[in-house]
Amino acid sequence: MKVLxxxxxxxxxxxxxxxxxxxxGEYISNIKxxxxxxxxxxxQTLMDxxxxxxxxxxxxxxxxxxxxxxxxxxxxxxxxxxAWTLKIPLTGVSSLEVAAASAGRYFDGYVSPFFDARxxxxxxxxxxxxxxxxxxxxxxxxxxxxxxVKMLNExxxxxxxxSNDLKLHEQVIKDGLGDKAIxxxxxxxxxxxxxxxxxxxxxEPVDLHTFVPNYIRLAEAExxxxxxxxxxx
Amino acid sequence: MTIKDxxxxxxETSCDETAVAIVKNGREILANVxxxxxxxxxxxxxxxxxxxxRHHVEQMTMVLEEALAQAKVDVKELDAIAVTxxxxxxxxxxxxxxxxxxxxxxxxxxxxxxxxxxxxxxxxRLVAEMEFPLLSLVxxxxxxxxxxxxxxxxxxxxxxxxxxxxxxxxxKVARTLNLPYPGGPxxxxxxxxxxxxxxxxRAWLEEGSYDFSxxxxxxxxxxxxxxxxxxGEKIVPEELAASFQESVIDVLxxxxxxxxxxxxVKQVLLAGGVAANKGLRETLSTTFADMDVEIIIPPLSxxxxxxAMIAAAGSVLFEKGQRADLTLNGNxxxxxxxxxxxxx
Ligand SMILES: [Zn+2]
Numbered sequence: 001m002k003v004l005x006x007x008x009x010x011x012x013x014x015x016x017x018x019x020x021x022x023x024x025g026e027y028i029s030n031i032k033x034x035x036x037x038x039x040x041x042x043x044q045t046l047m048d049x050x051x052x053x054x055x056x057x058x059x060x061x062x063x064x065x066x067x068x069x070x071x072x073x074x075x076x077x078x079x080x081x082x083a084w085t086l087k088i089p090l091t092g093v094s095s096l097e098v099a100a101a102s103a104g105r106y107f108d109g110y111v112s113p114f115f116d117a118r119x120x121x122x123x124x125x126x127x128x129x130x131x132x133x134x135x136x137x138x139x140x141x142x143x144x145x146x147x148x149v150k151m152l153n154e155x156x157x158x159x160x161x162x163s164n165d166l167k168l169h170e171q172v173i174k175d176g177l178g179d180k181a182i183x184x185x186x187x188x189x190x191x192x193x194x195x196x197x198x199x200x201x202x203x204e205p206v207d208l209h210t211f212v213p214n215y216i217r218l219a220e221a222e223x224x225x226x227x228x229x230x231x232x233x
Numbered sequence: 234m235t236i237k238d239x240x241x242x243x244x245e246t247s248c249d250e251t252a253v254a255i256v257k258n259g260r261e262i263l264a265n266v267x268x269x270x271x272x273x274x275x276x277x278x279x280x281x282x283x284x285x286x287r288h289h290v291e292q293m294t295m296v297l298e299e300a301l302a303q304a305k306v307d308v309k310e311l312d313a314i315a316v317t318x319x320x321x322x323x324x325x326x327x328x329x330x331x332x333x334x335x336x337x338x339x340x341x342x343x344x345x346x347x348x349x350x351x352x353x354x355x356x357x358r359l360v361a362e363m364e365f366p367l368l369s370l371v372x373x374x375x376x377x378x379x380x381x382x383x384x385x386x387x388x389x390x391x392x393x394x395x396x397x398x399x400x401x402x403x404x405k406v407a408r409t410l411n412l413p414y415p416g417g418p419x420x421x422x423x424x425x426x427x428x429x430x431x432x433x434x435r436a437w438l439e440e441g442s443y444d445f446s447x448x449x450x451x452x453x454x455x456x457x458x459x460x461x462x463x464x465g466e467k468i469v470p471e472e473l474a475a476s477f478q479e480s481v482i483d484v485l486x487x488x489x490x491x492x493x494x495x496x497x498v499k500q501v502l503l504a505g506g507v508a509a510n511k512g513l514r515e516t517l518s519t520t521f522a523d524m525d526v527e528i529i530i531p532p533l534s535x536x537x538x539x540x541a542m543i544a545a546a547g548s549v550l551f552e553k554g555q556r557a558d559l560t561l562n563g564n565x566x567x568x569x570x571x572x573x574x575x576x577x
Binding site for chain 1: 297327328339
């Protein structure tokens with residue numbers, strides 16, 4: 001059972017190869033450089049080095065977002081095309097779930113991974129490990145970090161925050177949660193492609209043709225159009 | 234010994250059509266599947282790039298599957314995968330390019346990047362064999378160009394628009410007349426119902442130039458409408474459409490005829506979405522009827538964006554040895570260049 005995982009949903013580009021209970025290899029970079037140019041060569045290099053041929057793969061797992069619209073589309077397009085042509089199952093995993101698993105596997109409490117979404121907003125969700133299983137406490141969402149922290153404060157639990165954009169919201173989190181906020185070390189922030197592969201390995205496959213990224217948000221033009229329809233009623 | 238047929242897959246996602254085709258020996262269409270998004274974009278009065286990209290992701294694998302099924306071809310039988318690398322909407326291009334790369338990698342098939350306009354020109358080769366030297370008049374929503382070709386894969390732009398593309402001018406004039414999107418076909422239809430009674434300018438530019446300019450014409454149309462409104466007069470849309478269309482076609486055809494004579498070409502190929510325009514097709518046909526040059530006009534389905542044209546262009550570039558590797562990217566501002574065996 002060889003699983004290839006692909007994550008291009010944010011600045012982190014991650015490719016992972018899992019063979020049964022062994023992580024064969026991972027490629028991770030966290031740089032602001034064109035994913036479209038780099039993903040396929042990264043997949044090719046990792047597979048070559050690990051001696052895995054496309055025909056050896058038995059499942060593709062992709063980080064389905066949220067994140068950069070363009071970034072997540074690149075990964076999902078490649079994943080769908082590979083799974084389709086190799087006739088193997090495809091599974092999508094929340095990009096935030098991967099981040100939560102990468103930093104919070106042994107944390108006793110809630111994990112809040114997030115990606116900055118500009119104008120004080122974050123893409124985040126609330127996760128918790130129980131008996132080695134990752135549970136979703138609050139669905140992935142787009143929210144003002146101020147509001148998110150306020151909500152967490154009312155829950156009155158320790159929360160682990162992990163994000164490459166931590167600096168942008170650190171003060172808001174500290175102000176709102178005080179001692180209850182724990183910050184992951186910088187080495188934990190990159191969502192790990194092997195975690196993505198592992199999470200996806202045990203999930204149900206999706207319907208390949210109709211599978212789309214989880215953008216969380218409607219396209220701006222669509223949202224405006226819907227609003228206009230409402231007003232015209 | 235029989236020579237094996239060449240099978241090329243074309244993938245095109247530069248704007249609002251998700252398209253995949255299979256073409257045999259560069260000339261024979263085995264499948265030409267186009268999933269159009271036009272219904273989705275209509276409500277916005279134009280193509281919304283983010284929404285176009287989202288639709289491409291939804292459609293891509295279904296269109297791939299449909300094309301292979303129609304052609305009764307297995308991926309493994311393909312000699313190459315040709316994909317539009319530009320120009321176009323960057324987010325849209327990326328879907329086709331990355332699907333093509335994944336497909337090429339998984340099946341170990343050569344990959345060829347194709348310029349979208351080269352594709353439009355090569356749509357003609359699906360109709361008739363090309364004879365060089367030739368001249369192609371490319372008219373679409375984003376392009377108005379005269380391209381000279383002395384041989385396969387050689388593209389020399391001898392004239393291009395300095396401002397709006399012809400198709401853009403059509404869309405803007407259509408909006409001025411409150412016609413629904415896309416406006417081009419409506420103008421064409423109205424033009425056939427009216428007479429060109431309104432005097433509109435023609436931008437010939439400086440002596441000897443094959444360049445075009447349509448922004449002055451567009452402004453003139455807007456002025457005519459505006460002035461009529463101020464005087465409380467009614468504009469007859471049919472007359473305005475006919476006058477506008479006559480001006481556009483006059484410039485396009487006159488410059489094409491001049492270039493045909495100067496470059497002594499054997500063929501004139503019409504290419505691009507505006508090539509679907511009835512007025513343009515008719516005028517070109519009658520103009521070249523008495524001349525010693527063959528005019529080729531593809532059927533409507535091959536004028537608008539499709540992937541058979543990308544496969545047709547890809548077939549020739551593949552034979553010339555052009556290859557792309559897995560770093561191929563979408564390039565929204567890609568220039569059409571002269572491809573030869575040493576390039577890339
Ligand atoms: Zn086009």
